[in-house]
Structures are given as C-alpha cells and as structure tokens.
Amino acid sequence: MRIHPQKYAQALLEILEKDEENAKKLISDFVLTLARNNDLRLAPKIIEKFSQSFDRKNGLAEAEAITAKPVDKETLNKIGEFISKEIDAKKIAVKNRADREILGGIILKYGDKVLDASLKTKLENLKNKMKA
Amino acid sequence: MLNKDYIVENLKKQIADFKSKTETKNVGKVVEIGDGIAKISGLSEIMMSEMIEFKTSAGSVFGLALNLEEDIVGAVILGEYKKIKEGDEVTCTKRILEVPVGESIIGRVIDPLGRPLDGKSEIVAEKFYPVEKVASGVISRETVNQPVQTGIKAIDAMIPIGRGQRELIIGDRQIGKSAIAIDAIINQKGQNMKCIYVAIGQKEAKIAGIVAKLEETGAMDYTTIILAGASTPPSLLYIAPYAGCAMAEYFLDKGEDVLIIYDDLSKHAVAYREISLLLRRPPGREAYPGDIFYLHSRLLERACKLNKEYGGGSITALPIIETQAGDVSAYIPTNVISITDGQIYLEPDLFYQGNRPAISMGISVSRVGSTAQLKAMKKVAGKMKLEAAQYRELAAFAQFGSDLDPETKSKLERGKRLMEILKQDQFCPLPVVNQILIFFALTKGLLDEVAVDKISEFETGLYKYAQNSGSQILKEIMEKKDLDENLEKKIEELVKDFKATL
Numbered sequence: 306m307r308i309h310p311q312k313y314a315q316a317l318l319e320i321l322e323k324d325e326e327n328a329k330k331l332i333s334d335f336v337l338t339l340a341r342n343n344d345l346r347l348a349p350k351i352i353e354k355f356s357q358s359f360d361r362k363n364g365l366a367e368a369e370a371i372t373a374k375p376v377d378k379e380t381l382n383k384i385g386e387f388i389s390k391e392i393d394a395k396k397i398a399v400k401n402r403a404d405r406e407i408l409g410g411i412i413l414k415y416g417d418k419v420l421d422a423s424l425k426t427k428l429e430n431l432k433n434k435m436k437a
Numbered sequence: 438m439l440n441k442d443y444i445v446e447n448l449k450k451q452i453a454d455f456k457s458k459t460e461t462k463n464v465g466k467v468v469e470i471g472d473g474i475a476k477i478s479g480l481s482e483i484m485m486s487e488m489i490e491f492k493t494s495a496g497s498v499f500g501l502a503l504n505l506e507e508d509i510v511g512a513v514i515l516g517e518y519k520k521i522k523e524g525d526e527v528t529c530t531k532r533i534l535e536v537p538v539g540e541s542i543i544g545r546v547i548d549p550l551g552r553p554l555d556g557k558s559e560i561v562a563e564k565f566y567p568v569e570k571v572a573s574g575v576i577s578r579e580t581v582n583q584p585v586q587t588g589i590k591a592i593d594a595m596i597p598i599g600r601g602q603r604e605l606i607i608g609d610r611q612i613g614k615s616a617i618a619i620d621a622i623i624n625q626k627g628q629n630m631k632c633i634y635v636a637i638g639q640k641e642a643k644i645a646g647i648v649a650k651l652e653e654t655g656a657m658d659y660t661t662i663i664l665a666g667a668s669t670p671p672s673l674l675y676i677a678p679y680a681g682c683a684m685a686e687y688f689l690d691k692g693e694d695v696l697i698i699y700d701d702l703s704k705h706a707v708a709y710r711e712i713s714l715l716l717r718r719p720p721g722r723e724a725y726p727g728d729i730f731y732l733h734s735r736l737l738e739r740a741c742k743l744n745k746e747y748g749g750g751s752i753t754a755l756p757i758i759e760t761q762a763g764d765v766s767a768y769i770p771t772n773v774i775s776i777t778d779g780q781i782y783l784e785p786d787l788f789y790q791g792n793r794p795a796i797s798m799g800i801s802v803s804r805v806g807s808t809a810q811l812k813a814m815k816k817v818a819g820k821m822k823l824e825a826a827q828y829r830e831l832a833a834f835a836q837f838g839s840d841l842d843p844e845t846k847s848k849l850e851r852g853k854r855l856m857e858i859l860k861q862d863q864f865c866p867l868p869v870v871n872q873i874l875i876f877f878a879l880t881k882g883l884l885d886e887v888a889v890d891k892i893s894e895f896e897t898g899l900y901k902y903a904q905n906s907g908s909q910i911l912k913e914i915m916e917k918k919d920l921d922e923n924l925e926k927k928i929e930e931l932v933k934d935f936k937a938t939l
Contacts (some may be wrong), residue, residue, distance in 0.1 A: 311507075391461075417479035419528075420461045427457040435451060 310347050313339070315418075318362065326397035364395030368415035375403045389414050453562035465531040467491070468509065471520050473670045474715045475500060477510045477527050480558040486569060488530045493520045500527075501534055502674065504716050511716045513672035515550065523795035533569070536680045537562030538687035543631065543753065546648060546662045549677040553665055555648075557692075566683040569678055572738040584809045585696060585753050588624030588866020589617060591796045591859045593817035594826065594876055596781055598810030600694050601742025601751035605773055607758045607765065608783030613794050614757050616863045618698040619647055621755065623656045624866035625696060630689050632660040633697040635681035637674050638704030641666045650864060674708035682739050685752050687742075691746030697740070701757035702733060706769045708907045733769075734776050741831065765800075792860060811869065812919040817876040830850025847885075854884050855893040870911045871900050877925075878932045886936075902935040 317335050322330055339345050360366060368388050370381065385397040392415060409424035465479025471873060475491070483489070483502050489512055491498045498521060504511030514521065537551040537560050541857060546555040553560060598604045606614045620633045634645050644664055651657045660683065661938040665677035678699045699705070713726035721727050733756075740754035756777065758770050764784060765774070774780055779802045788795035807815070813824030830846070835841060858875055861867065875896055878884050887895050903911055910927050917924065 309507075349675050384890050417464055417481050419464045420459065422459040430457050431452065434455065437446075 308342065308344065310350040310354050311358075312346065313344070313351045316359050317351070317355060318358050338370060349422050361420040366392060366395075366397050366415060368399045368413060369402060370399055371402050371404050371410050371412040371414070373403065373405055373424075376401055380417055384411075384413065388413065391414060392418075444933070449494050450797075459615070460924055465527045467521060467523050467525045467527060470518065470521050470523055472715050473514050473672055474712070475512050475514060475521065475527075477512060478508060480527065480529060483529050484512055484531075484533070486533060486629065488532050488534050490528050490530055491521050492526045492528070495520045498749050499530075501676070503712070504718075513675070513712055513716075514670070515672050515676070516670065516728065517669070520656075534676065535565040535567050536683050537564075538566045538684045539563030542684055543659060544657045545643075545660070548669070549663055549665050549673050549680040551680070561926055564687065566687060568679045568740065570683065570686065571737075572735070573741045573747070576872065577747040578741055581742050581805045581809045583694075583742075583751070584806070584811060584869075585621070585630070586624055586628060586869045587617070587621040587624070588868070589620055589794060590861055590867060590872050590875075591779065591794060592617070592800075593869060593872055594814060595798060595822040596779065596796070596801050596803040597806035597810040597814070598753065598755075598803060600742065600753050601844045602775040602779070602805055602809075603737045603740045603754040603756065604803060604806070605756050605758060605777040605780040606783070607760060607761055607770060607774070607780050608613075608795070609763055609785055612783045612785060612788050613863070614759070615643075615647070615700055616759065616785060617783075617794055618700060618755055619650065620864065620866050621696065622651065622660055622698070623654045623864060625659065626654075626656060629694060630659065631685075631693060631695045632656070632683050633681050633695060634660060635663045635665075635667050635678050635697065635699050637677050637699065637701060638667050638708065639664075639700060645663060654864070671708035671711045674705060678702070678705055678736050682736060684750070686739070689743065689750040689752050690748065692743075692750045694751045694753070695762045696753045696755065699736075699754065699756040700772060701759050703759045703769050706732065727769060727879070729769070730772050730776075733773055737773075737776050740919045746836055755844050778805045792856060793863075794859075794861060796859075798822055798829070804926065813873050813917070814869065814876075816920050817873055817880050821876065821880070824848075824852065825855055825859070828855065850885065851882075853889050854879060854887070854892055857889055858884075858892070858896065871903070872912050873914055873920075874899065874903055874911075874932075877920075877928055881929060881932075883929070883932050883936070898939075899932065899935050902938070903931060906934070907931040 320331055324331065339348065364386070368385070370384050381399045381401055385399045388397050389395065407423035407425045409428070410422045412423050413420040463480055463482040465477040467475050471477035480489070483505060485502065485505060487502050489500045489502055490499060491514070498514060498516055498518070500512040500514045502510050502512045509682045510849065511763050532644065536549070539562055540562045541563070542551070545553060545557065547560060547561065548554055551560050551562065583600040585598045585600055587593055587598060592598065606617055608614050618634070622634065625632055643664065648657070648662060651660055663677055663681045665674045681697055685697045690696045704723060709729065709732055712724050714720060720728045737754055737756060740752045742751040743749055756773060758773050760770055763766065765782070781801040782797045783795045784797040787797060831845065831849060832852065835845070860878060878899070884892065885897070910931055913924060
C-alpha cells in the first residue's frame with residue numbers, strides 16, 4: 306500500500322509530541338521505517354508537509370509585505386496582527402521587501418492568498434475602466 | 438460648454454468616482470505546463486470548472502480548472518498556452534466559465550468564448566450565461582408538439598422531427614451529414630426559428646463555404662456559427678457545444694424556438710479524450726474516459742420543449758456523429774444513439790447509387806416526432822416508411838426472378854417512384870405543402886403512369902402548376918393542416934388537371 310507523505314508527516318509529528326526527549330532516536334527509527342517501506346524518495350515531501358503541519362498546529366505562519374519603501378518594525382507588527390486575525394494563527398513572521406515598482410500602498414502575501422492594495426494596481430484598474 | 442471642456446470634466450468625474458476595490462485573492466503557481474494542460478499548486482479555494490487567470494509576461498491567459506486534487510489543480514488552457522511558463526502566477530476569478538449571449542450574436546461567426554471570427558465588430562453581450570447548466574426539469578417541460586420542417590422530403594415525411602427533439606444524424610464521412618443540417622437551417626426562413634451551428638474540429642474551408650451559402654440564401658439573418666476549427670486547442674473544442682447551448686438557452690428563456698446543430702460530436706469526444714488522458718484520468722473503452730457518456734447526455738438533455746408557463750420555447754438539437762466504415766456499434770455512436778430521440782442513418786450504398794440524401798429507411802427512426810407531424814402529412818405519408826423499407830428488400834429479391842405476380846410488380850413500380858421522389862438536391866429544401874402534394878399524388882396512384890425517369894420533371898412541373906393555378910388549394914392545406922374528403926378531391930383534381938397539360 307502506498308502511504309501518502311501527509312500521513313507520514315502526521316505520524317512523525319504525533320510521536321514527537323508525545324516523547325520529545327527521545328526525538329533523535331525517534332527520527333532515526335522513522336528514517337529506518339521509511340527505508341523498510343521503500344519510501345525514502347518521499348523524504349523531501351515529508352519534510353515539507355511536516356513543517357506545514359507543525360506550523361499549523363502551533364499557529365505559526367509566514368507572510369510577506371511588499372512596500373515601495375521599507376517600513377518600520379511597529380507597522381510590521383500591526384500587519385502581523387491583521388494577518389493573524391485573517392487566517393487564525395498566533396504568530397506571524399512578516400518579512401518586508403521594498404519594491405519601488407509598486408509606487409505606493411502595500412501587497413500582502415500569506416499562504417496562497419494575496420491582498421493587493423498597491424498604487425500600481427489601482428492605477429491599472431483605473432486605466433482599464435477608462436478604456437472600457 | 439466647449440466639447441474639450443466637457444471631456445476634461447467627464448474625465449475628472451470618472452477619476453473622482455473611481456473606487457478601487459481591494460480584495461484578497463486566492464493565488465497559485467504553475468508547477469508544470471505542457472500540451473495545453475497546466476498543473477498548479479496553491480489555489481486552495483478554487484471551485485470545479487472555475488475560470489482561472491494566468492499572469493504571463495505577455496498579458497493574461499484564461500484557463501479552466503478540471504481536476505481538483507489534494508495539493509494540485511489540473512487545468513486546461515483556453516487559447517494560446519505557449520506564453521505560460523513554469524512559476525507563473527495564477528489567480529482564481531471566482532467565476533464559472535461564462536459566454537456572452539444575446540441578440541447581437543445572430544448573423545455572426547464567433548469562437549466558443551464569444552470572440553468574433555468574421556472580422557466584424559466585438560460582440561456586445563446583453564448577458565453572460567454559464568457554459569455548464571443543469572437541464573430544465575420535469576415540471577417545466579412538455580411533450581414535443583410542433584414540427585421542425587427540414588425541407589427534406591425523406592425526413593419530413595418519414596422521420597419527422599419536432600421542436601425540442603434531439604435527432605441524431607449519423608453516417609460515414611463525406612456522405613451528406615452536414616448537408617442535411619445546412620438544408621434544415623436554410624429551410625427555417627420565416628419559420629420563427631433561430632439557428633446555431635456549432636462546428637467542432639471542422640476544416641475552416643468547409644465552414645467558409647457554409648457561411649457563404651447561408652449568406653447567399655439569406656439564412657445568416659437568423660443563424661449563428663460557433664467555430665472551433667481543427668487548429669483550435671482541444672480545450673475550446675470541448676467547451677464549444679456547451680457554449681453553443683448556453684447561447685441557445687438565452688433564446689429559450691425568451692420563449693423562442695432554437696435549432697442547434699453539433700457538427701460533430703465524435704470529434705468532440707476525441708477532444709475530451711485528449712484532455713482526459715493528458716490530465717491522467719484513467720482510460721476506459723477505446724481509451725475514452727469514464728464520464729464520456731455523461732459528457733454527451735448532459736449536453737443533449739439541455740434540448741427541451743418548455744410548457745406555456747415557462748415561456749413555451751424549445752431547443753431542437755441535431756447532433757452529428759461520424760462513423761468509421763459504417764460501424765454504428767462503436768462506443769460513441771451507441772452512446773449517442775441511446776441518448777437521442779431517434780437517428781437519421783446515412784448509408785454509403787444508397788449514396789453511391791445516387792439516392793441522395795442517402796437516408797436508410799430501415800435503421801432511421803424518430804421516436805417522438807410523429808406527434809408533432811402535420812396531420813395532412815401524416816395522412817399521406819403514414820405508411821410510406823414501411824413501404825420504402827419493404828421496397829428495398831423486394832427489389833433485392835426481385836433481381837433473381839422475372840416472373841412476378843401483378844401485386845408484387847405494382848409494389849415494385851410504386852417503390853421505384855417513391856425512391857425517385859425522395860431524391861433531392863442539396864440546398865433545395867422543399868416547402869411542406871409541396872411535399873404533401875407530391876406524396877398525395879404518389880399514394881393515390883396518380884404517378885403510376887408517369888415514367889420513372891420523368892418523375893423529377895413531373896415534380897417541378899407540378900409545383901409550378903400548383904403555384905399558378907392551385908394557390909387557393911395550397912393555402913387551404915396550410916390553414917387546415919389536415920386533409921378532409923373535400924380537400925382531397927380538390928387536390929386530386931389539381932394533379933389530374935396538371936397531368937392533362939402534359
């Protein structure tokens with residue numbers, strides 16, 4: 306039977322939570338199990354799923370804020386708070402990236418969502434509307 | 438105010454009024470692209486058959502989500518896919534695939550997404566209709582009760598089609614399947630019918646010829662051609678009939694009658710097979726996917742006759758299927774035969790003997806159309822189908838012996854004349870009243886003295902004579918739509934008078 310990477314990741318997370326001290330041994334056992342099941346090639350996927358499941362369980366999430374000019378810490382914290390309300394997570398790690406191309410405003414990316422409130426997009430929408 | 442000032446003021450107002458809505462969008466990334474199929478990660482909130490937008494370096498391209506898997510979405514690309522690259526951003530549009538509908542599509546040649554292909558102006562859509570729609574239910578329907586006059590003698594007399602019926606046209610290649618459909622369109626002039634011709638995987642040269650012919654006969658005034666040619670990607674071939682049906686449903690909802698032709702559904706099935714195999718859905722018989730039956734049944738079920746409370750409109754569907762070497766028991770032909778309300782089977786043997794249209798009387802049937810047939814036509818043509826089928830058997834049998842009893846001989850002679858009458862040239866649809874006239878003459882035995890090779894001459898002469906000296910009688914037939922003894926006598930006299938002039 307083929308076992309999905311998601312199931313492996315879930316199993317690993319659960320056994321690690323139960324017995325945190327023996328983490329090292331558990332992980333090596335886990336790798337041996339993978340080898341026995343001939344599923345070692347799934348390892349990269351399992352790692353990806355594992356970190357996703359771990360983040361979800363602990364309410365962690367990553368986000369990216371693109372602005373025209375770099376913003377200060379306080380604003381970033383506010384952005385983090387806003388996103389945490391949106392996606393129901395406790396701790397958001399917000400990265401800031403400056404991109405002069407967007408002219409002004411902000412683009413927020415979190416998970417597979419994008420909130421585009423940049424000046425560039427607004428101007429483009431205006432252009433499209435006036436064309437029509 | 439000066440015109441220039443007015444423009445500036447107007448612009449200012451537009452800019453001041455402009456409110457840009459900012460909303461969260463669901464996005465994904467192209468993981469894999471090829472053969473018109475994209476695999477996309479992300480898009481956690483996507484719906485089945487939702488339109489998605491690919492943002493490429495050269496503008497945006499639309500696609501259709503068909504496979505929603507655990508962490509990957511499989512989508513077909515509607516149009517040019519070479520611009521899309523791995524890693525491109527994809528956004529959900531939160532809209533099911535829709536096409537523009539309205540009066541403005543009439544007389545146009547458009548692609549399945551409603552973009553013009555005839556070099557004329559853009560289509561101004563009154564509304565947008567979803568491409569996939571659930572067919573009308575039991576409550577809103579009624580039985581077929583009005584005829585569709587195709588203008589083809591063999592069909593109108595023996596395989597009558599009613600408004601709201603689905604009648605399959607099936608036969609080998611190059612045998613006159615499309616010709617029947619085109620003749621039917623031409624004959625709808627003045628019959629209160631909108632026509633939609635959906636060309637799926639056809640040669641563009643053939644369509645150009647059809648458009649020219651329809652324009653010449655004035656049929657383009659009520660006809661729309663939806664063209665997904667042989668060079669269009671399979672994704673567009675796949676949606677073409679559904680898009681055509683959506684456009685027909687606009688007129689249906691207005692209570693009008695629509696005739697829609699799907700030419701042809703075998704190519705549609707092949708396009709869907711291609712998409713399915715590329716999406717890695719498991720292949721079944723003849724490598725078609727498991728839902729190939731549903732593909733056609735849900736399309737043809739949308740043809741319907743609505744009752745008065747729901748507007749009384751109808752969609753009559755004439756799907757066309759191309760068989761390989763006369764094999765009607767292949768997968769797709771049997772499927773569509775079982776879905777439709779009858780079929781018109783075109784036989785190669787008849788075609789090459791010169792009996793055109795080459796409609797085989799034995800295999801062709803219409804399961805519901807007889808209730809819609811004009812009573813007058815039913816009276817004269819009622820037993821003809823059986824006679825025509827019997828004649829062919831008898832003729833084959835009679836080849837071996839010359840000594841025949843008089844009854845058989847007269848049957849054979851009658852049959853020969855019937856076969857002669859059923860011959861009809863392309864693009865020459867015949868008004869139903871003329872059809873009634875000639876079949877009346879045949880069944881009353883008034884043609885028995887006319888030589889077989891003179892029949893067609895007699896026919897054209899009779900129509901002309903009736904037009905000139907019997908127009909009152911023709912009018913009476915169309916008004917009554919039935920034949921009583923008195924009227925029958927009048928018609929008989931008319932034919933006899935004409936014979937006397939010969």
